[in-house]
Amino acid sequence: MIDEELFRDCYVSTPSKIVMLVVDGLGGLAHPDTGLSELETARLPNLDAMARESACGLTTPVEPGVAPGSGPGHLALFGYDPLKHLIGRGALEALGIEVDLRPGDVAARGNFCTVDDAGFLTDRRAGRIPTELSAPLCRRLDRIEVDGAQLDVFPVQDYRFVLRLRGEGLSEAITETDPQITGVPALDVQPLAPEAQNTADMINSFVTQAQGLLAEEERGNMVLLRGFAQLPNLPPMGDVYQLDPAGIAAYPMYRGLATVAGMQVISTGHSFKDEVETLRQRFEEHDFFFIHYKPADAAGEDGDFDAKVKCLEDLDPFINEIRELEPDVFIVAGDHSTPAIMAAHSWHPVPFMLHSQLTKGEGIDGFNERSCGLGSIGRIPATRVMLLALSHAGKLTKYGP
Amino acid sequence: MIDEELFRDCYVSTPSKIVMLVVDGLGGLAHPDTGLSELETARLPNLDAMARESACGLTTPVEPGVAPGSGPGHLALFGYDPLKHLIGRGALEALGIEVDLRPGDVAARGNFCTVDDAGFLTDRRAGRIPTELSAPLCRRLDRIEVDGAQLDVFPVQDYRFVLRLRGEGLSEAITETDPQITGVPALDVQPLAPEAQNTADMINSFVTQAQGLLAEEERGNMVLLRGFAQLPNLPPMGDVYQLDPAGIAAYPMYRGLATVAGMQVISTGHSFKDEVETLRQRFEEHDFFFIHYKPADAAGEDGDFDAKVKCLEDLDPFINEIRELEPDVFIVAGDHSTPAIMAAHSWHPVPFMLHSQLTKGEGIDGFNERSCGLGSIGRIPATRVMLLALSHAGKLTKYGP
Numbered sequence: 001m002i003d004e005e006l007f008r009d010c011y012v013s014t015p016s017k018i019v020m021l022v023v024d025g026l027g028g029l030a031h032p033d034t035g036l037s038e039l040e041t042a043r044l045p046n047l048d049a050m051a052r053e054s055a056c057g058l059t060t061p062v063e064p065g066v067a068p069g070s071g072p073g074h075l076a077l078f079g080y081d082p083l084k085h086l087i088g089r090g091a092l093e094a095l096g097i098e099v100d101l102r103p104g105d106v107a108a109r110g111n112f113c114t115v116d117d118a119g120f121l122t123d124r125r126a127g128r129i130p131t132e133l134s135a136p137l138c139r140r141l142d143r144i145e146v147d148g149a150q151l152d153v154f155p156v157q158d159y160r161f162v163l164r165l166r167g168e169g170l171s172e173a174i175t176e177t178d179p180q181i182t183g184v185p186a187l188d189v190q191p192l193a194p195e196a197q198n199t200a201d202m203i204n205s206f207v208t209q210a211q212g213l214l215a216e217e218e219r220g221n222m223v224l225l226r227g228f229a230q231l232p233n234l235p236p237m238g239d240v241y242q243l244d245p246a247g248i249a250a251y252p253m254y255r256g257l258a259t260v261a262g263m264q265v266i267s268t269g270h271s272f273k274d275e276v277e278t279l280r281q282r283f284e285e286h287d288f289f290f291i292h293y294k295p296a297d298a299a300g301e302d303g304d305f306d307a308k309v310k311c312l313e314d315l316d317p318f319i320n321e322i323r324e325l326e327p328d329v330f331i332v333a334g335d336h337s338t339p340a341i342m343a344a345h346s347w348h349p350v351p352f353m354l355h356s357q358l359t360k361g362e363g364i365d366g367f368n369e370r371s372c373g374l375g376s377i378g379r380i381p382a383t384r385v386m387l388l389a390l391s392h393a394g395k396l397t398k399y400g401p
Numbered sequence: 402m403i404d405e406e407l408f409r410d411c412y413v414s415t416p417s418k419i420v421m422l423v424v425d426g427l428g429g430l431a432h433p434d435t436g437l438s439e440l441e442t443a444r445l446p447n448l449d450a451m452a453r454e455s456a457c458g459l460t461t462p463v464e465p466g467v468a469p470g471s472g473p474g475h476l477a478l479f480g481y482d483p484l485k486h487l488i489g490r491g492a493l494e495a496l497g498i499e500v501d502l503r504p505g506d507v508a509a510r511g512n513f514c515t516v517d518d519a520g521f522l523t524d525r526r527a528g529r530i531p532t533e534l535s536a537p538l539c540r541r542l543d544r545i546e547v548d549g550a551q552l553d554v555f556p557v558q559d560y561r562f563v564l565r566l567r568g569e570g571l572s573e574a575i576t577e578t579d580p581q582i583t584g585v586p587a588l589d590v591q592p593l594a595p596e597a598q599n600t601a602d603m604i605n606s607f608v609t610q611a612q613g614l615l616a617e618e619e620r621g622n623m624v625l626l627r628g629f630a631q632l633p634n635l636p637p638m639g640d641v642y643q644l645d646p647a648g649i650a651a652y653p654m655y656r657g658l659a660t661v662a663g664m665q666v667i668s669t670g671h672s673f674k675d676e677v678e679t680l681r682q683r684f685e686e687h688d689f690f691f692i693h694y695k696p697a698d699a700a701g702e703d704g705d706f707d708a709k710v711k712c713l714e715d716l717d718p719f720i721n722e723i724r725e726l727e728p729d730v731f732i733v734a735g736d737h738s739t740p741a742i743m744a745a746h747s748w749h750p751v752p753f754m755l756h757s758q759l760t761k762g763e764g765i766d767g768f769n770e771r772s773c774g775l776g777s778i779g780r781i782p783a784t785r786v787m788l789l790a791l792s793h794a795g796k797l798t799k800y801g802p
Contacts, residue, residue: 029759029761030761032761035761035762058779062800063785063788064778064781064785064788064789065785065787065788065789065790065791065792065793065797066408066411066788066792066797066800067792067797067798067799067800068799068800068801069799069800069801069802070802071801071802072800072801082800082801083404083407086801087801087802088802089802092802093802227802341759342759344799345799346792347788347789347792347797348777349777349779369777370763370764370777373777373779378779379779379780
């Protein structure tokens with residue numbers, strides 16, 4: 001939150017409803033041939049029409065010049081300072097495959113790797129062995145027991161897995177075992193704080209046992225562990241904002257992020273169509289909905305400009321379906337930009353629009369980077385989006401007498 | 402830095418090269434007769450062409466409404482929070498005349514002044530005695546010795562000098578001797594912290610001895626000392642950003658500021674032409690270059706609108722010379738505005754542009770206050786310029802998973 005105490009007395013619970021649609025990787029950059037971005041290239045009659053009746057602006061996810069991962073990008077939109085609350089790699093990976101991760105658990109990203117007879121790394125990814133080969137190895141590792149904590153291993157994909165430690169007094173303050181190069185042995189885990197000694201001992205015991213269990217494998221006879229992380233301890237957004245928030249997302253990681261923010265996750269199908277249908281069915285039950293659209297980011301990360309344009313066009317008809325539910329506030333935002341010409345998350349400000357009874361339009365002709373840059377909201381930190389959502393919904397009253 | 406720890410894991414060293422040209426006092430205000438600013442009046446074909454291919458914006462040096470000195474203006478562009486790291490007057494004056502100032506040294510701005518027989522100030526500037534008269538007086542004062550520290554006096558210009566104290570355990574936390582009015586005696590130095598007692602005693606001893614040595618002078622028979630300051634303890638920007646930074650500046654103060662930020666200062670000549678030649682010759686040796694253009698500020702401070710226009714036009718051809726070196730990122734920024742109609746530094750946002758392979762232009766037609774205000778970067782704190790420089794150069798990776 002900006003500061004969960006700051007406007008504490010200003011938040012009020014009302015029946016009004018807010019829908020926040022997060023279009024993953026929404027923003028883009030101009031195609032070199034046309035000078036037009038993905039949003040400017042796409043035919044988006046519904047998004048453009050909504051922009052003409054909305055307050056528009058650009059959001060800065062973290063800081064100018066800083067490209068965020070999915071974690072910081074979403075937490076900022078939910079109002080949490082992404083510089084204060086970081087979700088570690090292991091925890092995010094666990095959320096991404098829907099591992100039940102609870103406060104206090106430690107999660108790590110695991111790799112199968114290959115070492116020679118002397119224990120020196122020859123392949124940090126075990127020849128990228130496929131899931132068919134790695135899943136049985138995960139089941140073998142899952143049988144390992146260590147003193148003082150419950151230990152579980154979950155396959156991710158190919159050579160990757162998640163290790164979860166559950167117990168009392170665990171700590172994420174330990175070093176990684178991956179030396180990041182071959183020709184050397186895996187590293188021992190070291191505690192980075194006195195209270196982390198026990199956790200370090202458990203992990204080292206796991207690795208030793210794993211090496212024993214995997215010794216006969218040709219590829220994947222050892223493991224590497226990185227990104228030890230616990231869930232950040234976030235104040236639930238329902239408590240802070242006096243909301244009853246729900247999250248609808250087809251992809252597990254975004255359901256995980258909704259959980260971390262204290263939303264109730266509503267189960268849905270595998271497509272955005274399913275998500276919108278879920279929103280419709282459960283619309284009476286909550287006063288805040290986060291709904292997530294993934295495909296635009298994936299196309300951007302693939303560097304496929306035309307595919308990203310298509311993903312945005314595919315989204316467009318659903319805008320009217322959501323508007324027909326008549327939410328008091330309907331926000332279209334992005335967690336970050338993913339310009340196809342960069343094939344990566346980027347730092348560029350992200351188009352943003354907010355529709356409500358109070359927004360009658362401001363001469364903006366379409367929903368894209370350039371138009372939104374001229375909107376009345378201007379460039380704001382993404383962490384302020386929730387304040388605008390709440391105020392337009394009548395849920396944030398006057399600050400100070 | 403925004404916070405030198407915050408993005409620590411995101412900075413990566415790469416061979417890409419960044420050039421940051423700081424045009425001192427770059428921004429201006431409209432001439433009352435034409436309604437055009439200095440930048441809008443000047444013929445700047447190269448700067449305007451670059452703006453058409455750049456990402457443009459405006460930087461706020463400190464806060465809206467706050468006009469910075471050269472110290473905060475530059476430190477902000479180098480990424481240091483100018484509200485957290487202030488270079489005191491004495492230290493900046495010492496840097497400005499290229500006094501060798503090291504961590505722990507205390508520097509002060511000194512004035513020769515005139516007192517009557519009773520020791521009451523009659524002229525705080527000793528009739529602005531010229532350097533020919535004051536330099537010998539400085540040499541006389543330079544012979545003074547105090548217990549516990551080495552003491553040196555350096556002439557500046559006219560009635561001004563720099564006093565440098567070098568020793569163990571010195572403190573800048575002492576009061577000034579200048580009462581700011583005549584008709585009263587100079588003040589004794591008082592410690593503002595317990596550990597500053599020794600330093601205060603040394604300075605008071607210096608002043609007493611100085612009064613003795615100057616007693617026979619008609620003008621300049623006493624000294625006043627102000628702005629006691631030590632160098633701020635800044636994290637070197639090379640360490641923080643994983644850069645090998647260099648500074649090129651014809652004027653000593655800006656070389657001093659580069660040193661304070663941890664850059665290697667490359668010696669150069671007395672003109673900007675010399676600076677650009679130095680940049681060319683040493684271009685392979687570093688991955689970040691700060692290069693400083695002074696004349697625009699001097700003309701602005703003189704209140705000479707036409708001269709400032711001329712200074713900007715003189716700069717313009719060098720823009721292409723720098724672009725021919727093909728830096729991966731080329732930034733043109735200013736430490737602050739110096740509108741000629743104000744004849745002073747001002748608080749106005751400063752035009753800014755960044756050229757890289759990722760910036761293909763955004764319909765901005767020229768490099769000036771008005772055009773840059775419409776650019777995609779918007780208005781950003783000057784402290785974020787380094788983040789944008791690094792990200793466009795591929796030296797700042799994703800924040801958070």
